[in-house]
Amino acid sequence: MAKSITPRAEDYSRWYTDLVVEGRLADYSPVKGCMVIRPHGYAVWEKMQRVLDRMFKETGHRNAYFPLFIPKSFLAKEAEHVEGFAKECAIVTHSRLMAVEVDGRRTLVPDPQSALEEELIVRPTSETIIYAMFAKWVQSYRDLPLLINQWANVVRWEMRTRLFLRTTEFLWQEGHTAHATAAEAEEETRRMLDVYATFAQEYMAIPVVQGIKTEREKFAGAQHTYCIEALMQDNRALQAGTSHNLGQNFARAFDLKFQNESGEWEHAWNTSWGFSTRMVGALVMTHGDDGGLVLPPRLAPIQVAIVPIWRGDDPRERIVAAARDVQRRLVAAGHEVELDDRDGVTPGAKYHEWELLGVPLRIELGPKDLAGGAVMCVKRTNRAKRSVPLAELEPQVRALLDEIQREMFEAALARRAAATLAVESYDELKARIDSPGGFLLAHWCGNAACEGRVQEETKATIRCLAFDQPDERGRCIVCGEASGKRAHFAKAY
Amino acid sequence: MAKSITPRAEDYSRWYTDLVVEGRLADYSPVKGCMVIRPHGYAVWEKMQRVLDRMFKETGHRNAYFPLFIPKSFLAKEAEHVEGFAKECAIVTHSRLMAVEVDGRRTLVPDPQSALEEELIVRPTSETIIYAMFAKWVQSYRDLPLLINQWANVVRWEMRTRLFLRTTEFLWQEGHTAHATAAEAEEETRRMLDVYATFAQEYMAIPVVQGIKTEREKFAGAQHTYCIEALMQDNRALQAGTSHNLGQNFARAFDLKFQNESGEWEHAWNTSWGFSTRMVGALVMTHGDDGGLVLPPRLAPIQVAIVPIWRGDDPRERIVAAARDVQRRLVAAGHEVELDDRDGVTPGAKYHEWELLGVPLRIELGPKDLAGGAVMCVKRTNRAKRSVPLAELEPQVRALLDEIQREMFEAALARRAAATLAVESYDELKARIDSPGGFLLAHWCGNAACEGRVQEETKATIRCLAFDQPDERGRCIVCGEASGKRAHFAKAY
Numbered sequence: 001m002a003k004s005i006t007p008r009a010e011d012y013s014r015w016y017t018d019l020v021v022e023g024r025l026a027d028y029s030p031v032k033g034c035m036v037i038r039p040h041g042y043a044v045w046e047k048m049q050r051v052l053d054r055m056f057k058e059t060g061h062r063n064a065y066f067p068l069f070i071p072k073s074f075l076a077k078e079a080e081h082v083e084g085f086a087k088e089c090a091i092v093t094h095s096r097l098m099a100v101e102v103d104g105r106r107t108l109v110p111d112p113q114s115a116l117e118e119e120l121i122v123r124p125t126s127e128t129i130i131y132a133m134f135a136k137w138v139q140s141y142r143d144l145p146l147l148i149n150q151w152a153n154v155v156r157w158e159m160r161t162r163l164f165l166r167t168t169e170f171l172w173q174e175g176h177t178a179h180a181t182a183a184e185a186e187e188e189t190r191r192m193l194d195v196y197a198t199f200a201q202e203y204m205a206i207p208v209v210q211g212i213k214t215e216r217e218k219f220a221g222a223q224h225t226y227c228i229e230a231l232m233q234d235n236r237a238l239q240a241g242t243s244h245n246l247g248q249n250f251a252r253a254f255d256l257k258f259q260n261e262s263g264e265w266e267h268a269w270n271t272s273w274g275f276s277t278r279m280v281g282a283l284v285m286t287h288g289d290d291g292g293l294v295l296p297p298r299l300a301p302i303q304v305a306i307v308p309i310w311r312g313d314d315p316r317e318r319i320v321a322a323a324r325d326v327q328r329r330l331v332a333a334g335h336e337v338e339l340d341d342r343d344g345v346t347p348g349a350k351y352h353e354w355e356l357l358g359v360p361l362r363i364e365l366g367p368k369d370l371a372g373g374a375v376m377c378v379k380r381t382n383r384a385k386r387s388v389p390l391a392e393l394e395p396q397v398r399a400l401l402d403e404i405q406r407e408m409f410e411a412a413l414a415r416r417a418a419a420t421l422a423v424e425s426y427d428e429l430k431a432r433i434d435s436p437g438g439f440l441l442a443h444w445c446g447n448a449a450c451e452g453r454v455q456e457e458t459k460a461t462i463r464c465l466a467f468d469q470p471d472e473r474g475r476c477i478v479c480g481e482a483s484g485k486r487a488h489f490a491k492a493y
Numbered sequence: 494m495a496k497s498i499t500p501r502a503e504d505y506s507r508w509y510t511d512l513v514v515e516g517r518l519a520d521y522s523p524v525k526g527c528m529v530i531r532p533h534g535y536a537v538w539e540k541m542q543r544v545l546d547r548m549f550k551e552t553g554h555r556n557a558y559f560p561l562f563i564p565k566s567f568l569a570k571e572a573e574h575v576e577g578f579a580k581e582c583a584i585v586t587h588s589r590l591m592a593v594e595v596d597g598r599r600t601l602v603p604d605p606q607s608a609l610e611e612e613l614i615v616r617p618t619s620e621t622i623i624y625a626m627f628a629k630w631v632q633s634y635r636d637l638p639l640l641i642n643q644w645a646n647v648v649r650w651e652m653r654t655r656l657f658l659r660t661t662e663f664l665w666q667e668g669h670t671a672h673a674t675a676a677e678a679e680e681e682t683r684r685m686l687d688v689y690a691t692f693a694q695e696y697m698a699i700p701v702v703q704g705i706k707t708e709r710e711k712f713a714g715a716q717h718t719y720c721i722e723a724l725m726q727d728n729r730a731l732q733a734g735t736s737h738n739l740g741q742n743f744a745r746a747f748d749l750k751f752q753n754e755s756g757e758w759e760h761a762w763n764t765s766w767g768f769s770t771r772m773v774g775a776l777v778m779t780h781g782d783d784g785g786l787v788l789p790p791r792l793a794p795i796q797v798a799i800v801p802i803w804r805g806d807d808p809r810e811r812i813v814a815a816a817r818d819v820q821r822r823l824v825a826a827g828h829e830v831e832l833d834d835r836d837g838v839t840p841g842a843k844y845h846e847w848e849l850l851g852v853p854l855r856i857e858l859g860p861k862d863l864a865g866g867a868v869m870c871v872k873r874t875n876r877a878k879r880s881v882p883l884a885e886l887e888p889q890v891r892a893l894l895d896e897i898q899r900e901m902f903e904a905a906l907a908r909r910a911a912a913t914l915a916v917e918s919y920d921e922l923k924a925r926i927d928s929p930g931g932f933l934l935a936h937w938c939g940n941a942a943c944e945g946r947v948q949e950e951t952k953a954t955i956r957c958l959a960f961d962q963p964d965e966r967g968r969c970i971v972c973g974e975a976s977g978k979r980a981h982f983a984k985a986y
Contacts, residue, residue, distance in 0.1 A: 029626065030567070031613065034560035036626050039641070042556050063535045067527035068615070068646055068662050069583070072590070074523070076601055086590040090562070091603045092615065093586045095650040097565070097579040108569055110584045110612060119603060120524065122561070122585065122615070133522065133529050148532070153561055153646065157588040169561050 005356070007290045012234045019284050020163045023293040023356055026280075033161045033168030037277065040357060041164075043301030044280055045171065049151065051203055051298075052173065052275060055195050061147040061175060066129050068153075069120035074128040077253040081127065084220020088157040090122040090168075122155040127221060127250050127272055130176045135256040138178060138268060144258060145188070146178040164281030165238075165493050172276035178256060178268040182247070185269035189245040192273040193226045196241035204279065205296040205408040206230045206286050207416050208240055209439070209488060211464030216448050219272075223247035229463040229488065231416045232285040235437030237463045237490035240282055243273035281493075286412055293358025294380055296408050297401040304330055304337045304397065305354040309347045309366035323365050326375060326393065333394040335401070355380060360404045361397065379404055381411075422486065426454070426477040429489060433460045439490050441469070443483035445476035453478055454489065463488045498849070500783045505727045512777050513656045516786040516849055519773075526654045526661030530770065533850060534657075536794030537773055538664065542644065544696055544791075545666065545768060548688050554640040554668060559622050561646075562613035567621040570746040574620065577713020581650040583615040583661075615648040620714060620743050620765055623669045628749040631671060631761060637751060638681070639671040657774030658731075658986050665769035671749060671761040675740070678762035682738040685766040686719045689734035697772065698789040698901040699723045699779050700909050701733055702932070702981060704957030709941050712765075716740035722956040722981065724909045725778040728930030730956045730983035733775055736766035774986075779905055786851025787873055789901050790894040797823055797830045797890065798847040802840045802859035816858050819868060819886065826887045828894075848873060853897045854890065872897055874904075915979065919947070919970040922982060926953045932983050934962070936976035938969035946971055947982065956981045 005022060006014040020026050025041030037045065053063070069092060076082045096114035099106050123129070134146060151173045161167050175192060179185040193210060200208045208228035218225035222244035230240045250256065251267035260266050287294040297303050308323040310316040320341050330337045338359070340350050347364070354362055364376040374387045377397070381404055388396040419438030423429045429440050444450060444462065454477075455461050465487055474483045498515060499507040513519050518534030530538065546556070562585060569575045589607035592599050616622070627639060644666045651661050668685060672678040686703060693701045701721035711718035715737035723733045743749065744760035753759050780787040790796050801816040803809040813834045823830045831852070833843050840857070847855055857869040867880045870890070874897055881889040912931030916922045922933050937943060937955065948954050958980055967976045 027626065027629070029560050029622065031560040031562050031564060031622070034562060036560065037558040039555035039557050042558055045558075046556065062532035063539065064532050065530040065535055065538075065664065067522050067524040067529065068648065069524050069527060071524060072601055075590075082590075082601070086592075086601060089588065089590060090585045090613070091587040091590065092583045093603060094584040095582065097568075097575075097582060097584065097614075099579075108565055108575070108579060110586060120583070121590075129522065129524070133520065136520070155561065171558065 005290060005292060008233065015288075015290070016281075016285060017163060019288045019293055020281070023284070023358060025284070025293070026163050028163070033158050035163050035167050037171075040301060041280060044283065044295065044299055045277055047299045047301065048199075048203070048279065049173075052195075052199055053149075053151075055199065056149050056173075056175065059147075059191060059195065061149045061177075063150065064148050065150060065152070066126050066133065068123055070123050070126070070129050072119045072121055074132060075121050077128060078221045078250055080249075081221030085124045085156070089124055090155045090157060092116065092120040092122065123152070124154055124156045125272075125274070126150065126152070126154075126174055127176065127246070127270075128254070131178075131250040131254040131256050131270060134176075134178050134268070135254050138256060138258050140259050141180050141261055144178055144180045144268065145184060147175075147188075148177065149173055149175045162281075162493075164284070165278055170277050172274050175271070175273045177271045178251070179271070180258065180260065180266075180268065182269050185247075185271050186245055189226060189243045189271045189273070192271070193228065193241070193243040196243065196273070196275055197228050199275075200228055200230065200240055200279075201409065203296065203298045204283055204286075205298075205405060205412060206240065206282060207409065207413040209464060209466050211466040211469070211488065213242075213464055214448070214451055214462050214487075216451055217461060219244045221246065221249055222272075223249065227464050229490075230282055230286065231419055231439060231490070232282070232493065233288075233415065234285075235419045235490075237439065237488075237492040238278075238282050238285070239463070239492065240279060241273070241275045244271060246270040246272060287408055288358070291352075292356030294408070295358035295360060297360045297405045300358065300360050301336060302338045302357070302359045303335045303401060304361045304363055305350075305359045306337065306339045306363045306365060307347055307350045307354070308339070308341055309364060315367050319365060319367065319370060322370050326363060326365065326390075329393055330397060333398065335397065351378075361400055381407060423477070429454070429460070429477060430458055433458045433489070433491060437491060439463070439488045441486040442477045442489050443472075443474035443485075444487040445479055445481035445483050447476070447479065447481070450476055450478035458491075460489045460491050463490050463492060498783060498785060501726065508781075508783070509774075509778060510656060512781045512786055513774070516777070516851060518777070518786070519656050521656070526651050528656050528660050530664075533794060534773060537776065537788065537792055538770055540792045540794065541692075541696070541772065542666075545688075545692055546642075546644075548692065549642045549666075549668065552640075552684060552688065554642045554670075557641050557643060558645070559619050559626065559643060561616055563616050563619070563622050565612045565614060567625060568614050570621060571714045571742055573742075574714030578617045578649070582617055583648045583650060585609065585613040585615065616645070617647055617649045618765075618767070619643065619645070619647075619667055620669065620739070620763075621747070624671075624743040624747040624749050624763060627669075627671050627761070628747050631749060631751050633752050634673050634754055637671055637673045637761065638677060640668075640681075641670065642666055642668045655774075655986075657777070658771055663770050665767050668764070668766045670764045671744070672764070673751065673753065673759075673761065675762050678740075678764050679738055682719060682736045682764045682766070685764070686721065686734070686736040689736065689766070689768055690721050692768075693721055693723065693733055693772075694902065696789065696791045697776055697779075698791075698898060698905060699733065699775060700902065700906045702957060702959050703961075704959040704981065706735075706957055707941070707944055707955050707980075709944055710954060712737045714739065714742055715765075716742065720957050722983075723775055723779065724912055724932060724983070725775070725986065726781075726908065727778075728912045728983075730932065730981075730985040731771075731775050731778070732956070732985065733772060734766070734768045737764060739763040739765060780901055781851070784845075785849035787901070788851035788853060790853045790898045793851065793853050794829060795831045795850070795852045796828045796894060797854045797856055798843075798852045799830065799832045799856045799858060800840055800843045800847070801832070801834055802857060808860050812858060812860065812863060815863050819856060819858065819883075822886055823890060826891065828890065844871075854893055874900060916970070922947070922953070922970060923951055926951045926982070926984060930984060932956070932981045934979040935970045935982050936965075936967035936978075937980040938972055938974035938976050940969070940972065940974070943969055943971035951984075953982045953984050956983050956985060
């Protein structure tokens with residue numbers, strides 16, 4: 001039996017962990033900082049992958065696969081890059097275990113004879129190895145643009161981990177492209193940010209702010225980084241995807257050059273962009289409630305759960321047969337449908353379980369419904385019930401799922417709007433940043449020192465300089481210097 | 494410009510490498526023993542994944558994801574298992590790089606302060622970590638069977654590597670299941686072997702021998718191992734997939750227990766089974782020819798390449814428009830179709846390139862074809878041409894692709910039949926094993942010593958004891974003891 005979920009009001013952080021674990025998305029593993037993604041969670045990730053992969057292919061990208069290991073010297077070639085990753089990486093130093101006796105007990109130790117000439121780093125990201133290969137493949141402007149994506153696992157040594165949100169190993173995709181001109185690279189960087197924003201809003205039902213990161217917050221090695229930022233229910237921000245214009249930094253480090261139409265050699269222009277399993281955590285935190293997960297219909301592995309209701313033995317067969325027919329019809333209409341005809345579990349317990357797992361729509365089917373030629377549909381979001389005539393089953397279920405998807409986005413958007421506020425002074429920011437939190441729009445002079453001071457004193461960071469933030473004259477809340485635009489400050493995951 | 498392919502007759506091994514590299518399936522990477530899977534190769538793997546994944550789901554399995562790292566102590570828990578993998582594993586010992594000055598130059602070394610308390614092994618396979626998790630999830634017979642699959646990368650430190658066939662890192666799927674009875678586990682082990690055999694034969698067009706491995710050749714930690722074995726064009730065998738009945742070995746090592754219906758605690762019964770990117774190599778070696786790759790239509794990323802042929806400028810537009818129409822129709826019919834309308838490349842050069850890439854069907858479309866209301870279809874396998882009236886385009890292309898798929902399998906089957914021979918003595922085996930090679934069916938007493946002697950003296954191994962090998966009284970070709978069945982001996986990749 002599942003233990004009960006800690007209410008959000010009591011402990012938001014425990015509520016989140018309860019949802020992930022009791023909702024069977026993931027579990028802790030015996031490997032420090034690493035989690036296990038359970039079938040229900042992996043099925044959500046697979047749905048996310050399928051949609052994103054299609055979007056990447058539609059924008060001309062092809063998948064490939066590059067080595068897990070990065071030679072230490074490769075990581076070191078781009079100065080900012082290595083600075084960003086050297087302190088949190090898994091280092092492979094040996095290739096063989098040998099048995100030795102320690103205090104009379106047989107134990108395995110790395111065989112000193114197998115020490116590697118050069119240590120290998122488990123990829124924290126793959127810019128270095130990928131651009132080294134691009135340098136081999138690209139000779140002419142005719143070889144450009146080169147548009148590659150990789151689905152892979154990466155490792156960043158994390159001290160404080162949280163299921164999905166921050167784990168030592170995580171799954172992601174990383175796009176890597178090479179272009180003949182700076183303009184094309186910039187266009188690509190923005191195009192992929194758009195893909196992420198579209199995916200987040202239309203599939204995950206998570207409204208996002210699109211913008212550019214400050215110098216301090218950009219990717220290690222990038223010229224500039226764009227991002228989409230979401231706001232969770234506890235009014236903390238979560239970075240939901242990043243797209244980096246790498247300029248020629250990596251092309252120079254890895255000698256990635258091409259001959260242009262005039263026959264001259266130039267360095268290529270690169271972009272990279274990534275989206276990870278972290279976003280499963282965002283899904284949980286954005287939509288979940290005290291009853292469990294709430295998954296958007298477009299990403300839910302199970303969209304409809306049918307619970308037949310019977311009393312005694314006689315009607316069971318008839319009810320279950322009718323439920324099976326409903327299932328068959330909905331599967332034929334393209335939905336993923338579970339029929340819960342378990343014996344020995346009460347309908348109430350079944351409702352509870354499917355709610356916990358976040359199934360968007362429940363269909364109850366009892367003798368009375370059947371007699372009336374209808375089924376009872378219950379929305380996961382607000383438990384609203386609607387009797388649907390069997391004759392209109394497919395279009396009504398389709399409409400209900402669309403409605404749930406839309407309402408989930410609208411609810412998240414309303415929450416974000418309520419938690420987005422302009423603040424006019426540093427004191428005001430300090431007064432609000434912990435509670436109620438949210439996006440605090442404040443003037444900032446552009447100086448990293450002011451940004452750093454806010455972070456040190458309040459733990460808030462500039463999440464981004466939003467594209468759609470209007471120009472507005474003001475004074476930096478920290479130093480009072482001129483500012484032309486407000487930044488999005490927030491405490492973030 | 495691609496360099497030319499080494500003919501098989503000249504150097505089979507170089508021919509293979511040429512096909513992989515020039516056919517753009519994969520490339521060498523700067524990381525020792527690791528390769529890069531290029532988009533064309535990855536697209537083949539994606540098609541293989543899609544089909545296998547569907548077959549796994551149809552047989553009740555669900556995907557999940559487990560950590561990349563395995564604590565050293567976990568690997569050590571099953572004695573045979575660690576014996577099999579300890580000598581070829583990547584060992585993570587540190588989590589941070591630090592800069593030091595060596596001979597006045599700044600260099601990065603593992604920070605001794607970051608030495609791990611317990612070393613982590615990059616998974617060579619995941620039995621240990623997965624069954625440790627199963628032990629947490631399984632309490633009752635009601636939790637069984639537990640049927641899980643994982644798509645992942647694994648690492649086995651290899652000294653002598655070959656693209657796809659033997660690389661330090663490779664991609665695969667590994668199925669892991671737990672059952673309440675020995676009989677169910679055995680049934681599952683055989684079921685998944687059947688899935689592999691069906692996939693190999695029906696999709697890869699590779700005939701396989703199904704059988705059981707000898708004790709000496711079984712998986713480290715298994716009770717017994719089943720396998721499918723294929724024969725390459727050079728008459729060497731290649732293990733194409735394995736399915737292991739693990740008995741209760743891992744359940745005991747990881748305390749994986751359940752309460753049976755009588756309330757007693759029992760250890761569960763496990764199976765595991767795997768299929769890897771190695772099989773892309775098998776595809777190359779089974780079907781390729783001196784002109785390049787030959788991909789079976791059911792796994793080819795591009796099934797049809799259309800080459801419009803024009804002379805001068807005037808008809809180009811008309812021809813390309815007609816070619817585009819052919820493409821549109823074939824895409825609508827469910828095929829993957831490339832239209833090669835590049836300027837400045839001769840039709841001959843285009844033919845050469847699509848042949849190199851293994852595209853099963855080429856469609857040539859010139860003014861004469863167009864005038865006759867037809868296109869010319871050319872089969873990759875034997876370059877046979879067939880004029881197809883535009884009115885019958887879809888059904889004829891479908892039929893041609895089916896025909897190619899069938900003929901590829903039949904050709905491979907005939908080759909294997911010609912290279913499978915019963916030998917009556919050890920001398921005869923020795924005389925044939927290097928040339929012409931192939932499967933040599935010989936009596937064997939079941940003794941590991943005889944098997945070992947053959948391997949030492951000839952490098953041949955017993956690939957399997959085939960299920961469909963008839964009972965037959967005979968004498969072991971090594972020791973002369975009684976034998977009830979012939980074994981499949983071969984030199985293998």
